[in-house]
Amino acid sequence: MIARGERRxxxxxxxxxxxxxxxxxxxxxxxxLVLSLQRRVPIFGIADWVGAANYGFLARDPAFWxxxxxxxxxxxxxxxLELVLGVAVALALQRQxxxxxxxxxxxxxxxxxxxxxxARTFEWIYHPTGILARAAAGLVGAGSTNWLGDPALxxxxxxxxxxxxxxPFVALLCYARLxxxxxxxxxxxxxxxAGGIATVRAITLPLLAPVLLMVALFRTLDALRxxxxxxxxxxxxxxxxxxxxxVFAYRSLFQTLQLxxxxxxxxxxxxxxxxxxxxYLAAAGRAEARR
Amino acid sequence: MNRGRHAALDVIVVAGxxxxxxxxxxxxxxxxxxxxxxxxGGWPGALVLDHYRVVLARSPMPRALVNSAAVAVIATTLAxxxxxxxxxxxxxxxxxxxxxxxxxxxxxxxxxAIATVAPLYLIVRALGLRDTWAALVLADASFAxxxxxxxxxxxxxxLPPALxxxxxxxxxxxxxxxxxxxxxxxxxxxxxxxxxxxxxxxNEFLFAYTFTATEASRTAPVAxxxxxxxxxxxxxxxxxxxxxxxxxxIAIVVLLQRHxxxxxxxxxxxx
Amino acid sequence: MPGERDPLPxxxxxxxxxxxxITVQSEPLPWTADVQHQFFVINLEGRSSGFDVLMLDIIWxxxxxxxxxxxxxxxxxxxxARAEHFPSTIDxxxxxxxxxxxxxxxxxxxxxxxxxxLERHGFAPPKSYEELARQALVVRGAGDVRDGFxxxxxxxxxxxxxxxxxxxALGTDVLGPDGALLPDAARAANALAERRRFITAGxxxxxVTAADEEVSRREFGAGRAAFLRNWPYGLALFDAPGSxxxxxxxxxxxxxxxxxxxxxxxxxxxxxxxxxxxDLVRFLTRPEAQRRIADAVGLHPTRPALFESPALxxxxxxxxxxxxxxxxxxxxxxxxxxxxxxxxxxxxxARALDDARHRLHYLLAR
Numbered sequence: 001m002i003a004r005g006e007r008r009x010x011x012x013x014x015x016x017x018x019x020x021x022x023x024x025x026x027x028x029x030x031x032x033l034v035l036s037l038q039r040r041v042p043i044f045g046i047a048d049w050v051g052a053a054n055y056g057f058l059a060r061d062p063a064f065w066x067x068x069x070x071x072x073x074x075x076x077x078x079x080x081l082e083l084v085l086g087v088a089v090a091l092a093l094q095r096q097x098x099x100x101x102x103x104x105x106x107x108x109x110x111x112x113x114x115x116x117x118x119a120r121t122f123e124w125i126y127h128p129t130g131i132l133a134r135a136a137a138g139l140v141g142a143g144s145t146n147w148l149g150d151p152a153l154x155x156x157x158x159x160x161x162x163x164x165x166x167x168p169f170v171a172l173l174c175y176a177r178l179x180x181x182x183x184x185x186x187x188x189x190x191x192x193x194a195g196g197i198a199t200v201r202a203i204t205l206p207l208l209a210p211v212l213l214m215v216a217l218f219r220t221l222d223a224l225r226x227x228x229x230x231x232x233x234x235x236x237x238x239x240x241x242x243x244x245x246x247v248f249a250y251r252s253l254f255q256t257l258q259l260x261x262x263x264x265x266x267x268x269x270x271x272x273x274x275x276x277x278x279x280y281l282a283a284a285g286r287a288e289a290r291r
Numbered sequence: 292m293n294r295g296r297h298a299a300l301d302v303i304v305v306a307g308x309x310x311x312x313x314x315x316x317x318x319x320x321x322x323x324x325x326x327x328x329x330x331x332g333g334w335p336g337a338l339v340l341d342h343y344r345v346v347l348a349r350s351p352m353p354r355a356l357v358n359s360a361a362v363a364v365i366a367t368t369l370a371x372x373x374x375x376x377x378x379x380x381x382x383x384x385x386x387x388x389x390x391x392x393x394x395x396x397x398x399x400x401x402x403x404a405i406a407t408v409a410p411l412y413l414i415v416r417a418l419g420l421r422d423t424w425a426a427l428v429l430a431d432a433s434f435a436x437x438x439x440x441x442x443x444x445x446x447x448x449x450l451p452p453a454l455x456x457x458x459x460x461x462x463x464x465x466x467x468x469x470x471x472x473x474x475x476x477x478x479x480x481x482x483x484x485x486x487x488x489x490x491x492x493x494n495e496f497l498f499a500y501t502f503t504a505t506e507a508s509r510t511a512p513v514a515x516x517x518x519x520x521x522x523x524x525x526x527x528x529x530x531x532x533x534x535x536x537x538x539x540x541i542a543i544v545v546l547l548q549r550h551x552x553x554x555x556x557x558x559x560x561x562x
Numbered sequence: 563m564p565g566e567r568d569p570l571p572x573x574x575x576x577x578x579x580x581x582x583x584i585t586v587q588s589e590p591l592p593w594t595a596d597v598q599h600q601f602f603v604i605n606l607e608g609r610s611s612g613f614d615v616l617m618l619d620i621i622w623x624x625x626x627x628x629x630x631x632x633x634x635x636x637x638x639x640x641x642x643a644r645a646e647h648f649p650s651t652i653d654x655x656x657x658x659x660x661x662x663x664x665x666x667x668x669x670x671x672x673x674x675x676x677x678x679x680l681e682r683h684g685f686a687p688p689k690s691y692e693e694l695a696r697q698a699l700v701v702r703g704a705g706d707v708r709d710g711f712x713x714x715x716x717x718x719x720x721x722x723x724x725x726x727x728x729x730x731a732l733g734t735d736v737l738g739p740d741g742a743l744l745p746d747a748a749r750a751a752n753a754l755a756e757r758r759r760f761i762t763a764g765x766x767x768x769x770v771t772a773a774d775e776e777v778s779r780r781e782f783g784a785g786r787a788a789f790l791r792n793w794p795y796g797l798a799l800f801d802a803p804g805s806x807x808x809x810x811x812x813x814x815x816x817x818x819x820x821x822x823x824x825x826x827x828x829x830x831x832x833x834x835x836x837x838x839x840x841d842l843v844r845f846l847t848r849p850e851a852q853r854r855i856a857d858a859v860g861l862h863p864t865r866p867a868l869f870e871s872p873a874l875x876x877x878x879x880x881x882x883x884x885x886x887x888x889x890x891x892x893x894x895x896x897x898x899x900x901x902x903x904x905x906x907x908x909x910x911x912a913r914a915l916d917d918a919r920h921r922l923h924y925l926l927a928r
Contacts, residue, residue, distance in 0.1 A: 009465055010385030017377035017436055018392070024411065024433040025399040031410035039927070043629040044888070057924050062917055063899065098301050104552065105545050106308040109315055112540035114494040116512040117533045121318045124526055128769040128777060149716065149772025151906045164314065169555075176556045225403040228496040232516050237717025238771050239903035246405045253409050254501065255895040258925055262409060269403045277398060330780075524776050 029270065035263035043257055054264035064265065066240055067248035074159060074244055075223040079216055081163045086170025086215070087208065093171065094178045104172070111168040119232035122161040123148075126233075148234050151241040158230050158242050166222070170215050177211040178204070217280045224273050245269045322530035329527050342531035351506045352532045355514035360539070362424050362499075362510060363492040366431040367485050374439030375481065379469060381440065382447035383455075393444070400437040404497045407433060415502055422508045430498035435488050442487070445557045446480030447473075483554030486547055490540055511536035573854065577845050584838055602626070614833040615842050617825045618663060620883070621719075621890050623655045627662040628888035632828040636660045638840050646849075647864045650822050654883040663826035664847050665864035667855060670881040671727055671820030674782060674790040674800070677812040679706050687814035691731055691756060694789060694817070695765045701788040702764065709787040711760060712778040715770040717902035722894045723821045723884065724791060725901050728753040730882055731818025736893065737885040743919055747912070754904045754911035761905065771906050783807060791816065793823060794862060794874075815877045822881040824864065889926055896921050 039050045058064045089107065096103055110118070125132050126147040133147060147157040185203060227246040230236060236243035236251065243251070249269060253262030309316075322342050324335035346352045380386045381393060411430050420426040454476060458468040499510040509517075515536050518529050543551055574586045602616065618626060626632045639661055644652050651665035673694075675687055679701050688694035698710025714720035729735055732753045738745030760766040770778065775792055782790035783799060785806040790796070800811040827846060829839045845851065852863035862869075862878065869875040885893065897918050904914040 006385050006465070007387065010380030014377040014380045014386060014392075017373035017440065020373060020432055021396070021399060021436050024429060024436075025407065028407040028410035028414070028433075031413070032407070035409065043625070061921065063921065092304050092307075096301055096304055097297050099305055101548060103305055103308055105548055106305070106312055108544040108548070108551075109312050109541060112490060112494075112544045113315070113537050114512040114515070114540070115496055116515045117318075117537050118314075120515060120529055120533050121314050124321065124530070125314060125317065128772050129781065146769045146772050149769055149906075151903075151908050164311075172552065172555060176552075225405065227405060228512075235717060237899065237902050239717065239906045239908040240899035241908070243899065246403065249405045250408075250497075251895060256892040256925060258892070259409055261925070266403070266405050266409070269405060273403055274398065
């Protein structure tokens with residue numbers, strides 16, 4: 001039971017934050033929904049109602065489906081690689097005796113950089129006539145490897161850059177969880193005669209599972225909205241092979257200036273993200289209930 | 292395992308991490324390599340500071356760094372102030388519909404920026420705030436505020452209720468308790484949350500790219516994305532600018548690591 | 563505007579001296595066209611009077627005119643003054659029979675070639691892309707260079723420019739004279755297919771699909787290619803002391819004409835100082851100013867009278883404008899991924915153009 005005076009107190013305190021939040025999130029989202037039902041090209045003063053026509057076209061637009069495919073591929077590849085590498089690094093850190101602070105600092109460096117810095121760095125690394133390209137080409141026997149210009153390679157190159165910068169986040173969270181596992185658990189396993197890898201599989205991974213699930217969620221939500229890396233590295237090219245839904249929406253909004261169509265794409269991204277979060281929360285709730 | 296093996300593994304792990312950070316180190320080296328060596332594509336002979344000089348004296352970067360700092364500090368302060376006020380009632384169950392509100396707060400962090408950038412742009416324009424710090428602070432609030440609230444609720448829950456109960460017994464009102472008991476106890480957690488928020492606002496790109504039009508308000512990441520080059524791409528200058536734009540985040544990670552990690556873990560070990 | 567040898571500050575100070583009471587501030591924008599455009603749009607859409615005189619990429623003038631962001635200059639910029647510039651630059655600034663900007667600097671796509679290599683094989687500069695391809699293969703086959711023909715195939719505006727030049731050489735265009743999209747789709751598809759064939763046949767290296775002006779310029783400047791399509795700025799760089807190809811590079815017109823590029827000066831419609839702004843525009847576009855800028859940075863004047871080399875003059879006269887329509891950005895942004903898909907072999911050229919046309923019909927509601 002909350003006393004009336006307390007309730008007012010609570011409202012007063014929370015009101016400013018909630019008002020600002022409503023202003024900068026709820027209102028724009030509502031606005032986007034409305035915008036998606038129009039054909040709006042502000043610079044030419046075009047503002048007509050077209051209802052669901054934008055969505056209709058979206059459903060038939062190969063460019064949209066390409067963006068959806070690219071996003072899905074990007075999400076699955078990135079998250080999978082990050083989880084695997086992250087767990088491996090966390091396990092390595094767990095066994096670290098000295099210089100842990102140094103290790104963690106090094107680990108967090110790629111994660112803390114602005115996305116643009118990472119993009120520019122990899123742009124330089126992936127330069128068609130740079131050292132890496134020539135080295136790789138030497139292995140394959142070609143003139144140079146066209147990482148960012150080859151539709152078969154570009155997305156992989158972007159995934160590599162993204163994994164590079166987000167794996168530390170996964171590793172850190174797993175590492176924290178591992179630290180919380182009491183030593184007795186491992187001792188019990190050793191007493192039972194379990195070896196290193198078996199221990200990991202039987203004990204560590206199940207204990208890590210909740211963290212991994214949550215991290216996978218965070219990363220999936222982020223990856224669904226992936227924008228800055230591919231925008232700066234490839235602009236969505238070549239042949240739109242790195243054009244995620246976010247880049248596609250941005251292109252529609254600000255390059256072709258079709259606010260209505262861009263809003264429709266944004267709404268789809270928003271629904272995807274919301275659905276993923278809801279699915280996770282439901283699954284987590286059920287797991288909680290079982291426990 | 293004997294001590295020697297431990298030491299060896301420690302070294303291997305750190306060495307492996309150094310290897311992992313190679314792309315960043317490569318940028319650092321490039322930022323110190325003279326143009327001629329960059330063009331030739333080989334190893335740098337001597338290391339020079341020319342690129343930093345050019346970037347600091349003649350590029351939009353210094354101004355952009357100031358803008359980034361201002362926006363990040365203001366946005367973080369605003370988010371912290373409003374966030375603490377909102378987190379307290381939420382953590383101490385003083386609001387009806389608390390669970391729903393927390394859910395809404397969490398979900399609002401899930402809004403893709405791309406979904407909100409167009410209407411936010413129209414709002415910013417209507418308010419006449421284009422090309423100002425205020426526009427970015429407002430836009431950054433859309434993720435900074437939920438993040439702050441989320442983290443602070445977590446930290447507040449860690450504080451034992453006994454703390455406040457003791458204050459009430461002494462006759463202190465809610466407000467006084469907040470000021471003199473809760474805030475000091477919350478300080479380390481709030482600091483951790485602030486560091487994390489500062490980091491994210493510093494790195495923010497999409498809103499900054501869309502809402503700023505001139506150097507007056509462009510932030511460091513945007514300036515880096517738009518780094519001026521006539522026809523030639525000045526890789527050395529870009530590398531130097533990249534390092535400069537990364538200094539605050541790197542400083543936070545290296546010097547304030549413990550606080551930052553606290554913030555990161557608090558945000559995740561929930562449920 | 564460009565870095566160290568930038569003549570602009572000096573010119574602005576001179577203007578200030580001649581017009582006491584006026585100070586001029588200039589703000590350099592990044593050189594990437596796509597990005598500059600966005601910032602102008604964001605700023606001008608809000609009717610900001612933050613700047614009075616704008617340097618506009620030539621392809622934006624009709625769009626900005628239609629949006630009502632720039633002043634109609636037809637009366638101030640009279641017929642006599644217009645006649646001093648290349649007609650193509652004036653046409654590019656026209657909308658609804660009015661003129662909206664004054665030509666400032668000019669660019670035209672042209673063909674660079676290695677004179678020494680062509681002479682060795684007894685070739686004259688090619689007159690068609692087919693001939694160019696044949697020559698490139700021969701020179702490459704003889705082992706003199708690693709690559710044949712370099713051009714810009716990255717997914718950006720430059721790709722549209724390159725493909726347009728191929729289309730013009732085959733006698734077609736993206737927009738017909740009546741504004742119809744892809745009036746001769748089959749021929750356009752052939753032009754696009756030709757560019758794809760350059761890569762598959764080894765005329766051009768695979769890296770052109772990630773190449774912009776600078777990447778291609780550097781490769782050619784290092785002596786690794788026989789032909790390069792680029793803007794005129796490269797010539798000074800190739801002939802600079804220390805350049806590996808010094809004295810061995812010549813230029814020729816592109817088959818079908820080179821694309822017109824460059825920048826115009828326009829006046830913000832919301833400016834509180836239209837008269838002073840016009841004075842500045844006139845000052846910066848007069849022959850003396852144009853010549854100084856051209857000499858300093860490898861951009862060219864828009865006045866035929868300032869050209870000393872007849873060969874260069876002929877090339878500039880042959881410049882062709884990209885489609886002059888307020889919808890050019892939409893056109894280009896929609897074409898870019900499709901053209902990229904075609905030249906990387908992801909889609910057949912005909913389907914790529916068809917997909918583009920389908921989208922454009924919806925977006926432009928035609």
